[in-house]
Amino acid sequence: xxxxxxxxxxxxxxxxxxxxADLVGALSEPNxxxxxxxxxxxxxxxxxxxxVTCLLEPDNKGALTSILTYHVVSGQVLSTDLEDGMTATTxxxxxxxxxxxxxxxxxDSKVISADVMTSNGVIHVIDAVLVPP
Numbered sequence: 001x002x003x004x005x006x007x008x009x010x011x012x013x014x015x016x017x018x019x020x021a022d023l024v025g026a027l028s029e030p031n032x033x034x035x036x037x038x039x040x041x042x043x044x045x046x047x048x049x050x051x052v053t054c055l056l057e058p059d060n061k062g063a064l065t066s067i068l069t070y071h072v073v074s075g076q077v078l079s080t081d082l083e084d085g086m087t088a089t090t091x092x093x094x095x096x097x098x099x100x101x102x103x104x105x106x107x108d109s110k111v112i113s114a115d116v117m118t119s120n121g122v123i124h125v126i127d128a129v130l131v132p133p
Contacts, residue, residue: 032120
């Protein structure tokens with residue numbers, strides 16, 4: 001999954017965050033399969049000024065890890081598997097909710113590109129960073 005995100009070029013912030021949280025190896029083969037709801041660089045840029053920089057600091061690794069693992073579900077969940085109102089438990093432990101009433105949303109984030117297949121799972125590109133409750 002990380003190698004696909006790197007190659008895509010629109011996930012530099014996500015890749016930097018995964019690296020800072022030491023999650024690149026965990027989300028790479030032979031581990032998985034995983035489903036990752038991947039915020040674009042624009043999604044991270046929409047966060048309050050300075051927040052990403054703050055989260056990337058070593059002292060905030062726990063908070064960063066919590067946010068990132070809230071974007072990952074164990075197993076391969078394709079868009080065709082999604083049902084309106086369904087929930088999925090993330091690696092962080094909290095659930096995300098699927099809303100199919102107006103396009104496809106995960107919590108309040110819109111899926112802008114679904115079913116990006118990787119060697120160990122699938123990526124769904126989202127337009128906003130998911131924040132754990």
